[in-house]
Amino acid sequence: xxxxxxxxxxxxxxxxxxxVKLGSGESFEGLLRRFNRQVQQDRILAEVRRRxxxxxxxEERRKxxxxxxxxxxx
Numbered sequence: 001x002x003x004x005x006x007x008x009x010x011x012x013x014x015x016x017x018x019x020v021k022l023g024s025g026e027s028f029e030g031l032l033r034r035f036n037r038q039v040q041q042d043r044i045l046a047e048v049r050r051r052x053x054x055x056x057x058x059e060e061r062r063k064x065x066x067x068x069x070x071x072x073x074x
Contacts, residue, residue, distance in 0.1 A: 018042055 018038035022031050039045060055063075 018044060 018035055020031060020035045020038060
C-alpha cells in the first residue's frame with residue numbers, strides 16, 4: 001500500500017506504509033504492537049520527521065559531513 005499524490009503540483013513524496021493483517025484469534029493490542037514494530041523497522045516516522053521541513057542542500061551536506069566526522073572518530 002502506498003500514498004498517492006494529492007495533485008500533480010504537490011511535492012508530497014510517496015513511500016510505502018506498514019501493512020499488517022489481523023491473524024485469527026489475535027487481539028487488537030497484539031496487532032497494534034506488530035504495527036508499531038513494523039513502523040519502527042521501516043523507519044517511517046524518521047522519514048516523516050526528516051521531510052517535515054525543507055532543508056537546503058548546503059545544510060544537508062553539512063549534516064552529512066558532521067555525521068561522517070562523528071562516525072570516523074569512534
